[in-house]
Amino acid sequence: MKPNVNLETDRDANDVIDRILEAEGELIPSSGFLAATMERVRDEAAIPKPIPFPWLRALPGIVLAVAVLGWCGFELARVVLANARENSFAQVHLTAATGRALEPAEWVVLALAASMLSWFFARRLAGRSGLL
Amino acid sequence: MHAAISAEEDPADVNRVLAGDVQAFEGIVRRWQGPLVNMAWRYCRDRGRAEEMAQEAFLRAWRGLAGWRRESSFSTWLFALAANVFRSELQRFPTVNVSLEEAAEPAGPATQHEGLARKQSDETVRRAVLALPTRYREPVVLYYFHEMDVAAAARTMGLPEGTVKARLARGRDLLRKRFPHLNEQSTPPLSSTPRPKKEVLQ
Numbered sequence: 001m002k003p004n005v006n007l008e009t010d011r012d013a014n015d016v017i018d019r020i021l022e023a024e025g026e027l028i029p030s031s032g033f034l035a036a037t038m039e040r041v042r043d044e045a046a047i048p049k050p051i052p053f054p055w056l057r058a059l060p061g062i063v064l065a066v067a068v069l070g071w072c073g074f075e076l077a078r079v080v081l082a083n084a085r086e087n088s089f090a091q092v093h094l095t096a097a098t099g100r101a102l103e104p105a106e107w108v109v110l111a112l113a114a115s116m117l118s119w120f121f122a123r124r125l126a127g128r129s130g131l132l
Numbered sequence: 133m134h135a136a137i138s139a140e141e142d143p144a145d146v147n148r149v150l151a152g153d154v155q156a157f158e159g160i161v162r163r164w165q166g167p168l169v170n171m172a173w174r175y176c177r178d179r180g181r182a183e184e185m186a187q188e189a190f191l192r193a194w195r196g197l198a199g200w201r202r203e204s205s206f207s208t209w210l211f212a213l214a215a216n217v218f219r220s221e222l223q224r225f226p227t228v229n230v231s232l233e234e235a236a237e238p239a240g241p242a243t244q245h246e247g248l249a250r251k252q253s254d255e256t257v258r259r260a261v262l263a264l265p266t267r268y269r270e271p272v273v274l275y276y277f278h279e280m281d282v283a284a285a286a287r288t289m290g291l292p293e294g295t296v297k298a299r300l301a302r303g304r305d306l307l308r309k310r311f312p313h314l315n316e317q318s319t320p321p322l323s324s325t326p327r328p329k330k331e332v333l334q
Contacts, residue, residue, distance in 0.1 A: 017257070017304055017307055017308065018276075018280065020254045020257045020258065021257070021258060021261065021272070021276040022276050022279065022280060023254075024170075024174065024258065024276065026166070026170060027166075027169055027170050027173045027179065027182070028166070029165045029166060029169045029183060029186070030183060033165055033169070033183055033186075033187070034158070034161055034162055034165060036187065037161050037165070037186075037187045037190050037191075038157070038158050038161060040187060040190075040191055041154065041157055041161075041190070041191065041194050042154060044191065044194060044195070045154045045194075
């Protein structure tokens with residue numbers, strides 16, 4: 001709300017604000033500014049470009065990792081489903097046996113998942129920083 | 133003024149830089165160092181910091197030169213990039229922590245040393261721009277930097293002209309209310325009775 005606004009006075013005040021803010025003196029950059037800026041640019045240019053991720057070479061490894069993960073998942077699901085169908089005696093017996101066998105596999109799966117996650121976040125961070 | 137600096141040299145230099153000639157960037161810095169340092173100065177009113185911010189803007193321009201799509205002029209692209217750099221720099225390390233209400237009151241019309249007093253008073257008003265809320269500060273800064281060209285300020289901010297006009301009007305309104313003596317400077321003191329400070333500020 002603008003009570004008692006004097007349009008004439010307000011316009012004049014705007015004119016004064018215009019005069020003050022427009023009539024800013026020109027700032028001359030210091031003599032070393034150009035050289036300092038170009039030095040930074042040259043430093044930046046001298047940094048070798050980041051080596052692109054060797055997707056082609058990594059492809060067999062990635063395929064293998066995905067296959068192992070898939071196989072582990074499939075085996076885990078198969079055993080769990082098979083156990084669920086067995087009677088309680090066999091279930092207890094089988095669960096103990098398969099549990100021991102699958103214990104390292106679970107850790108491998110977990111480690112692979114953690115590695116994938118950390119790789120994914122590292123790439124995202126590097127991408128944001130302009131490193132990739 | 134700024135756009136007239138170079139319409140042809142910039143694309144040529146950009147092409148050379150993109151072709152691998154680092155030295156060609158010097159032409160760009162040479163031509164635009166004045167405008168960019170002055171623009172940064174209006175954002176922070178600190179010469180050293182203005183140069184640092186301008187340098188950072190040039191470095192970002194260097195990194196992102198391939199991103200200039202040539203749909204707009206080089207200056208438009210450069211100013212928009214610089215405004216982004218300055219904005220984020222000032223978000224990280226704000227220049228002033230005082231509110232507009234706390235900004236110093238300039239001295240009234242002086243009888244002696246009038247020129248000096250006027251200079252000081254003007255500088256106080258300019259500094260008060262930095263105390264404006266962020267959304268009004270930038271339109272005010274860029275409008276006057278672009279020599280009162282709303283369209284250019286809007287392009288630099290990447291906002292519609294209408295939005296910039298509205299924010300500019302609000303920013304100037306806040307300044308006018310903060311410094312009621314500005315009314316007296318331009319008109320004889322007939323109807324412009326300055327309101328008490330507290331009432332004006334609310």
